[in-house]
Amino acid sequence: MKRTVHGIAGTLALCLVSAFFLSTMLAELSGNVETIVTVKRGILYGLALLIPSIAAAGGSGNFLARSRRGRIVDGKQRRMKFIAMNGLLVLVPCAFVLYRLASRGNFGPLFVGLQAAELMAGATNIYLLSKMMRDGFRLSGRLAPARASSRES
Template sequence: MKHKQLIKIHIATTVIAALTIANFFTFSLIAEIIGDADFIKQVKTVILYCLPVLIIAMPLLALSGKRLAGKSINPLVLQKQKRMKFVAINGLLLISLAIYLYYHANFKTIDTTFFTVQGIELLLGAVNLSLIGLNIRAGLRLSYKKFK
């Protein structure tokens, strides 16, 4: 695969992943603030149905990033790779939590357990958004150095 194509894939998957996570986070937070059970169920259902987008985007993001990084020892590249390990672990937890929250909202009651798990999901989602944001900033710095 050509380098320019790889960069385009990396940028596209980064945007898709970041926007998907940001939307999941935002709508979950809005649902919590509003507190309407039907809206919470709708949000959790939409998140569940949209999970495949993230499940496809994140590995493509990681793979394209690894290919672009190659054997680089650039500190920015090494930091990005280290952060992606945490993003991946958090991502697996977030997928599990999203499935659990969907099930709990739709087939059980929205209770203290639900809100506790929702709080954990929001915390992990904020961490992932922050880490991805730091990686985007590092990627922009790397591309600026490359084209300077």
């Protein structure tokens, strides 16, 4: 059961962060103010699902890792801490401030700078969550282990 919860929560987190990133990029490229505001509002609402999914993935992952050790497990634990801190310190505050600025029509330098920071942090979390999924598949045996000559972390 814990494995199922972990897999679903991790997959949901990756899908949500990816959807937030993609919708932000498309809204910004459209240049339509209403679309940008709608996307920023949607991201705020989506946090109500993203935060618990990351918490569930982290909690269930810690539970599953109790009986396991090794490079892959240690890497997943380090990445999870970074993902959580990146989300709490960068992505969540940016989501609130960017929505507030967008809803006021303030697309000046502060908006642009925060948007850039949000996109970089989001891309980082997409990358890290993808690596977490890959390593989860390796631990479960659904994906072959990395070759010894590989330098992946």
